[in-house]
Amino acid sequence: xxxxxxxxxxxxxxPFAFEYLGTTTRLIVTPLTDRCYQTxxxxxxxxxxxxxxGPAGTGKTETVKDLAKAVATQxxxxxxxxxxxxxxxxxxxxxxxxCGAWSCFDEFNRIDVEVLSVVAQxxxxxxxxxxxxxxxxxxxxxxxxxxxxxxxxxxxNPGYAGRAELPDNLQALFRPCAMMMPDCALIAEISLHAGGxxxxxxxxxxxxxxxxxxxxxxxxxxxxDWGMRAVKAVIIAAAVLKAQLRERRSSVDSLPERASAARxxxxxxxxxxxxxxxADGESGELRRRSSQVGEDELAxxxxxxxxxxxxxxxxxxxxxxxxxxxxxxxxSASAPSGRLPELADAIGTACESLRLQPLPPFVAKCEQLxxxxxTRHGVMLIGGAxxxxxxxxxxxxxxxxxxxxxxxxxxxxxxxxxxxxxLPLSQLYGAFDxxxxxxxxxxxAELMRGLVDGARRAAExxxxxxxxxxxxxxxxxxxxxxxxxxxxxxxxxxxxDDSKRLCLASGxxxxxx
Numbered sequence: 001x002x003x004x005x006x007x008x009x010x011x012x013x014x015p016f017a018f019e020y021l022g023t024t025t026r027l028i029v030t031p032l033t034d035r036c037y038q039t040x041x042x043x044x045x046x047x048x049x050x051x052x053x054g055p056a057g058t059g060k061t062e063t064v065k066d067l068a069k070a071v072a073t074q075x076x077x078x079x080x081x082x083x084x085x086x087x088x089x090x091x092x093x094x095x096x097x098x099c100g101a102w103s104c105f106d107e108f109n110r111i112d113v114e115v116l117s118v119v120a121q122x123x124x125x126x127x128x129x130x131x132x133x134x135x136x137x138x139x140x141x142x143x144x145x146x147x148x149x150x151x152x153x154x155x156x157n158p159g160y161a162g163r164a165e166l167p168d169n170l171q172a173l174f175r176p177c178a179m180m181m182p183d184c185a186l187i188a189e190i191s192l193h194a195g196g197x198x199x200x201x202x203x204x205x206x207x208x209x210x211x212x213x214x215x216x217x218x219x220x221x222x223x224x225d226w227g228m229r230a231v232k233a234v235i236i237a238a239a240v241l242k243a244q245l246r247e248r249r250s251s252v253d254s255l256p257e258r259a260s261a262a263r264x265x266x267x268x269x270x271x272x273x274x275x276x277x278x279a280d281g282e283s284g285e286l287r288r289r290s291s292q293v294g295e296d297e298l299a300x301x302x303x304x305x306x307x308x309x310x311x312x313x314x315x316x317x318x319x320x321x322x323x324x325x326x327x328x329x330x331x332s333a334s335a336p337s338g339r340l341p342e343l344a345d346a347i348g349t350a351c352e353s354l355r356l357q358p359l360p361p362f363v364a365k366c367e368q369l370x371x372x373x374x375t376r377h378g379v380m381l382i383g384g385a386x387x388x389x390x391x392x393x394x395x396x397x398x399x400x401x402x403x404x405x406x407x408x409x410x411x412x413x414x415x416x417x418x419x420x421x422x423l424p425l426s427q428l429y430g431a432f433d434x435x436x437x438x439x440x441x442x443x444x445a446e447l448m449r450g451l452v453d454g455a456r457r458a459a460e461x462x463x464x465x466x467x468x469x470x471x472x473x474x475x476x477x478x479x480x481x482x483x484x485x486x487x488x489x490x491x492x493x494x495x496x497d498d499s500k501r502l503c504l505a506s507g508x509x510x511x512x513x
Contacts, residue, residue, distance in 0.1 A: 007071050010038055012045035017073040017100070017149055027059070027066035028190045030183040036063045037070075040153065043175035047131045049123065049152040051108075054179035057227040060155040062498065063179070064104045073149060075102040076509075079494040080110050083431055083505035086118045090140055092507060093122050093152075097129075097139065100147030106494055106503075108154035109163045120170035123152055127173060184208045184231050191232075192301075195239030196246065203301040206328045207234055210305060213324045218317045223382050230308070233375045237304035240374070245300065302329040308375060311368035312382075342403055343370060350398030356391060366396045377512070378496035380484065390481065400475065413475040414454055416447045419482040420489075429491055430504055439506040444478075448495075448502050448510050451476035455513040 005016040027033060040050035040063075052060035061077060068075035078092070089111075096103050111119070122140070129137035129146050137146050154174060157163070188204035197203055208231065215226035302325060313321055347366045351358040369392060372379050381389040397413055420428060423443060430442035441449075458474035495502040500512040 009041045012041040014041060014044060014071050016071055019072045019074055021069055027062055028187045030186055032182055033063055036177050036179060037067055039175060039177040040067055044151050047127050049174040050177065051154050051174035052177045052179050053156045056157055057229045058179040058182055060179050061104055061106055064153045068102050073102055075104055077104045077106060077494060077499050079106045079503035080108050081491045081505055082110060082112060084111050084115060086115055088505060088507060089119050090122055093126060094139060094144060096150045097126050097146055098144055100149035102151045102153065104153045104155065106155050107157060107490060109156045109166055110490060116170055117167050120167060120173060123173050182228050184228055188231050188235060191235045196242050197297050199297050203297055207301055207305060210324055210328050214321060218320055223312060233308045234304050236375050237307050238301050241300045241304055298329055307371045311372050343367060343399060346399035346402040347395055349402060350395045353398060354394060356395060362388060366392050369396055414451065415477045415479060417479040417481050418443060420480045421482045425488060428488060430506065445504055447478055451478060452510060452513060
């Protein structure tokens with residue numbers, strides 16, 4: 001249109017921004033995603049904001065981010081908290097209006113109602129300027145250049161502690177979109193296809209069916225989650241197992257070629273080719289190989305399902321889960337266990353050094369904790385007092401240090417421990433001084449920034465040492481040793497999800513490695 005590229009959906013049209021965002025993953029488009037795209041683009045076309053609303057794990061933030069990728073526009077995700085005031089939000093809106101980026105304010109209804117009323121006037125002034133098509137407008141006494149590509153989106157999760165009802169003048173500025181139940185089977189099927197699975201539809205159906213039966217037949221616990229995030233964790237673990245199996249088979253298949261090359265001969269096929277084989281024999285061989293591949297992939301899916309599900313189950317629910325898995329995955333005994341013998345030996349040695357008894361249940365829990373850390377960057381240890389939560393964490397830390405002995409001067413595993421309920425939120429994450437507007441960092445911000453710097457230095461050292469040897473991986477743990485409630489953990493929302501960003505009330509965003 002007019003020599004420019006535009007993106008159209010239904011009656012909404014949006015100019016393509018041509019902003020390079022890097023090679024990132026894209027979201028799997030489902031009917032729910034497509035409906036949200038239509039709602040958000042329609043809201044932008046009407047110079048309004050978009051407000052996806054629904055429970056956790058339904059893809060509200062990820063849909064907004066993926067829509068921004070589709071139109072090549074930068075999207076800034078910010079996790080809202082009670083510490084945000086009118087001045088901080090005004091500074092945020094000034095930058096967005098000037099550069100033309102999108103903003104997605106996660107958990108927007110956590111902001112105080114008094115602040116939300118003023119924020120509504122700030123957003124309204126930007127939307128009026130966009131509707132008028134002006135290039136310059138006045139915002140809180142400051143004359144700003146307006147970029148027509150800017151947009152504001154908010155996500156809300158009603159019903160949680162610390163949530164406020166949006167004022168009516170603010171609700172009128174956003175077009176709502178309900179995000180309830182994603183199509184887990186379709187998402188799992190396409191994700192497994194991307195991970196190299198040939199029988200992705202069968203594996204996805206059994207995976208989603210197993211989690212659905214678990215949600216219906218297992219006991220109700222606060223930490224049980226059988227939704228999209230549980231499906232994604234299993235898919236990641238299954239893709240890792242598939243890659244490991246492919247690597248082992250390729251190394252085994254290359255052994256005859258290596259032996260032939262060492263003898264100075266040309267490798268030939270182990271079995272002579274019979275040109276008289278008929279088509280029925282070839283098709284039977286193909287069916288046999290396809291059946292073998294399907295059985296291997298079902299076993300890998302079951303192994304990943306066990307690795308991601310067993311650590312969070314109570315003792316009474318483990319037999320029920322085993323029965324469900326046995327019914328859906330016949331021949332489950334062939335599923336890979338994923339146990340690392342060297343890690344089990346290292347855990348036993350670590351228990352001796354910590355004066356603990358390496359009982360089989362305790363060692364198994366340490367191994368499960370290590371497997372969970374491989375698929376998630378946020379892990380919660382749940383149990384009563386004196387159940388061994390801190391002891392398991394210490395034993396695993398010592399065991400990982402023994403498995404990967406230091407080959408340089410950098411520590412392999414840095415651990416910081418604090419009690420989140422021992423400090424107020426202002427000292428935990430940081431706060432503005434009410435008189436001077438000076439920002440003071442909190443304990444979590446300082447520790448997280450130190451871990452990010454440590455990961456950067458370790459990455460630089462790894463690049464320098466990779467020419468001569470393969471150094472062990474660097475790990476950084478920030479342990480919140482204390483009770484968990486929604487008042488302080490919600491500020492870690494974007495740090496624990498796929499965004500991996502710690503958002504402070506000052507506007508700073510600490511990106512986790």
